[in-house]
Amino acid sequence: MSMSDHGPSPKRRNPVLPPRRPTLPPVARTRHALGLSAAAAIGEFALQECRECGAVQYPPREACRSCLSDMLTWRPDNGAGTLLASTVVRRPYELYFREHAPWPTGLVRLDCGVSVVAFLHRACPEAEGRVRVRAYLDRAGRAVLVALPEQEVPDMSEDPLLKAFGNAPKGRNVLVTDGRSDLGQAMALAALKAGAETVWVGVSDPWKAPPGFKALEETPGITVLSLDVTEGQSVETLAGQIGGKVDILINTAEFHRTHSALSRRGVETARAEMDVNYFGLLRLGQAFGPAMCSRAAEKPKNAVAWVNVLSVFALANYPQQGTFSASKAAALSLAQCLRAEFRSSGLRVLNVFPGPVDEDWNQLELPPKLAPAKLASAIVRALEDGIEDLYPDPIARDWHERWRADPKVLEMELTA
Amino acid sequence: MSRRLGYDGVVLASPVTIPYERFSTRGAHWFLGRAMRALVETSGLDKAAIDGLCATSFSLAPDTAIGVTEHLGLSPRWLDYVPLGGASGMIALRRAARAVQTGDAEIVACVAADTNQTDSFRRSTAAFSQFAQDAVYPYGSGGPNASFALLTDHYMRTFGARPEDFGKVCVAQRRNSLDFPHALFRSELTLEQYLNSPLIADPIRLYDCVMPCAGAEAFLVMREETARTQGLPHVYLLGAIERHNAFADDPIQERGGWAADRDDLFAQAGIGPGEIDFLQAYDDYPVIIFLQLEDLGFCGKGEARAFVQDNDLTNAGSFPVNTSGGQLSVGQAGAAGGYLGLVEAIRQLSGQAVGGVVPDARYGLVSGFGMINYDRGLSTGAAVLAA
Numbered sequence A: 001m002s003m004s005d006h007g008p009s010p011k012r013r014n015p016v017l018p019p020r021r022p023t024l025p026p027v028a029r030t031r032h033a034l035g036l037s038a039a040a041a042i043g044e045f046a047l048q049e050c051r052e053c054g055a056v057q058y059p060p061r062e063a064c065r066s067c068l069s070d071m072l073t074w075r076p077d078n079g080a081g082t083l084l085a086s087t088v089v090r091r092p093y094e095l096y097f098r099e100h101a102p103w104p105t106g107l108v109r110l111d112c113g114v115s116v117v118a119f120l121h122r123a124c125p126e127a128e129g130r131v132r133v134r135a136y137l138d139r140a141g142r143a144v145l146v147a148l149p150e151q152e153v154p155d156m157s158e159d160p161l162l163k164a165f166g167n168a169p170k171g172r173n174v175l176v177t178d179g180r181s182d183l184g185q186a187m188a189l190a191a192l193k194a195g196a197e198t199v200w201v202g203v204s205d206p207w208k209a210p211p212g213f214k215a216l217e218e219t220p221g222i223t224v225l226s227l228d229v230t231e232g233q234s235v236e237t238l239a240g241q242i243g244g245k246v247d248i249l250i251n252t253a254e255f256h257r258t259h260s261a262l263s264r265r266g267v268e269t270a271r272a273e274m275d276v277n278y279f280g281l282l283r284l285g286q287a288f289g290p291a292m293c294s295r296a297a298e299k300p301k302n303a304v305a306w307v308n309v310l311s312v313f314a315l316a317n318y319p320q321q322g323t324f325s326a327s328k329a330a331a332l333s334l335a336q337c338l339r340a341e342f343r344s345s346g347l348r349v350l351n352v353f354p355g356p357v358d359e360d361w362n363q364l365e366l367p368p369k370l371a372p373a374k375l376a377s378a379i380v381r382a383l384e385d386g387i388e389d390l391y392p393d394p395i396a397r398d399w400h401e402r403w404r405a406d407p408k409v410l411e412m413e414l415t416a
Numbered sequence B: 001m002s003r004r005l006g007y008d009g010v011v012l013a014s015p016v017t018i019p020y021e022r023f024s025t026r027g028a029h030w031f032l033g034r035a036m037r038a039l040v041e042t043s044g045l046d047k048a049a050i051d052g053l054c055a056t057s058f059s060l061a062p063d064t065a066i067g068v069t070e071h072l073g074l075s076p077r078w079l080d081y082v083p084l085g086g087a088s089g090m091i092a093l094r095r096a097a098r099a100v101q102t103g104d105a106e107i108v109a110c111v112a113a114d115t116n117q118t119d120s121f122r123r124s125t126a127a128f129s130q131f132a133q134d135a136v137y138p139y140g141s142g143g144p145n146a147s148f149a150l151l152t153d154h155y156m157r158t159f160g161a162r163p164e165d166f167g168k169v170c171v172a173q174r175r176n177s178l179d180f181p182h183a184l185f186r187s188e189l190t191l192e193q194y195l196n197s198p199l200i201a202d203p204i205r206l207y208d209c210v211m212p213c214a215g216a217e218a219f220l221v222m223r224e225e226t227a228r229t230q231g232l233p234h235v236y237l238l239g240a241i242e243r244h245n246a247f248a249d250d251p252i253q254e255r256g257g258w259a260a261d262r263d264d265l266f267a268q269a270g271i272g273p274g275e276i277d278f279l280q281a282y283d284d285y286p287v288i289i290f291l292q293l294e295d296l297g298f299c300g301k302g303e304a305r306a307f308v309q310d311n312d313l314t315n316a317g318s319f320p321v322n323t324s325g326g327q328l329s330v331g332q333a334g335a336a337g338g339y340l341g342l343v344e345a346i347r348q349l350s351g352q353a354v355g356g357v358v359p360d361a362r363y364g365l366v367s368g369f370g371m372i373n374y375d376r377g378l379s380t381g382a383a384v385l386a387a
């Protein structure tokens, strides 16, 4: 079951020892500084820029340091800069930093004219060398800047900083909640390919053996388990079996029909959508969430992330798939609640907002449609980068951009 | 530059220190109260005669200076609150001197006090400023050690200063503290011990760091004739400067606001750097002493290393620096650290030294530096005092 090329399994924790209490980096930020974290949540590094005079600002603020305008907007930055000075923080004040000390940090002068305090990747050059700064979310889900070497280096992602900020499947136990769909199967294979130690795949009725399922079952490293997210008992049973070992839960369970509100009579389909897409997530959250939170600080292997495959239709209703959109909107709202409740443990939530995926129920959607395997590898990358919201394809990004600009205008476009 | 009004006729008297403790269960109000009591006792003034108050503290919250008036039963007609860390002493002095000159107050008590409880330094560091909370503390929570480490690293790379150059200052200051009764550290420090001390935030070593503690410093500002009437030993204020957020476009701090104002300072004082008999420099951390030596005009930019090596910085030496041992030896009682050098300078110049004496000192320069709001110290100040 475990792949030998990822080393021996870690020793079981001595049950007599007290559990490791999670500690977190400081979570407090001013409201205007959260723009940096909001950008980092989708994998961007953004800085405030004055709309009147163009001056770039850092640290984030409420008035332009140059012309005193209050019209400061966030814009992406390429992070190019020069490292001016470096240090190694060996005696941090906060418990979280103490546990993982020492921390290499430095001051970087960005080419856009501001100096930023940043963590330093171990492959960074000495001071006066060129670096590129990226924003990552730390374990508290807040943005921190990391200076990286200008060019990729071998084993870039093996740096302890990036490992601490990321939620890579490598060496971890992954549960994919539904392996019947193309995405579920692709997700299991992608997690395995990314170095997951164990991949569990849930299937509601294994005897039905959906296409491709046999091959999945026979793949070394993958174990198929019975899981029906619409049955509380089924979810509880599986949580009792493996709940204390799951490091990453990827919820691929989805009920998808393409109806508007008026195209059918009755609520059965809509109820089935809610039962899987919304209540399924709630059942999983209640059964697996607490155990994963309690293992979020465990060593050497800890629970790191919870992934929800939502839909870009969760942002704004797509009337041709109106009830499905509604169920995904409900799931998004619940996912935000889970994220808030997981926050203090350090367990991170990744919400995935794909546009139309290339699968049966989207057959009438026009291309481009996202191939399940592409979506799966995008999710792995998002986990490795530690981002919080993933818009994995051009349609999703287009929707997201419109939604960010003005949700009301997007609604009007969609209901035209 | 237009000449500023001088500080003619303004004097400083009654230097007071409330002995430092590593930790204290008392609050800042206790230390402020002890300091006020000591001012009253050493000056022989009636408490009600002190009609101006300038208070400095980081641990007074939720109170400010106004809470202190009611707490201590004072009814001043002039009140100020200057929580500007290491620059507080200079700035309080400037405010108080003008108040006395204009007659808005007859006698101003300048009092700085802070308590220190076991977790208070971490808490005040975490929330020191918005910028620190948003853009510094989340990077390893190294506090001032980490911020000054970056400035020190940059200074060393740019100007070739070596650990032994900083060590020489620390060793000399420790020598100066051997006779100073209020110092928390009163044992000899060798250069070898300094160099072998553990790294806290490279290149900052243990002996580059001040020890946070509790305590208070205070003095009185009044007109010369008031001091004479009271029979109080006093010193004269010849000149004083302050500057905030200087050289904001420098990518990293390698000079302080003194560089912008030192000509004004010496013009006002009517003397030059060569006539200064001792320097009370802000010494949290040694690299900041180097900046002060350069930016106040004792040597050129980048030459502090040579200046330090060419001079004996002890009280008997060619250029005494921090004659009580400075915060590096005495401890840093929060914002009172910004008063330490000023109170010591008053003692030295008015024949009231309680520790080592700088022989025949006529002029002293006191300098302050404070408020690392983000990546650099924002506030600088300096004053020239005369016996």
Ligand SMILES: [Zn+2]
Binding pocket: A050, A051, A052, A053, A054, A055, A064, A065, A066, A067, A068, A069
């Ligand atoms: Zn502007």
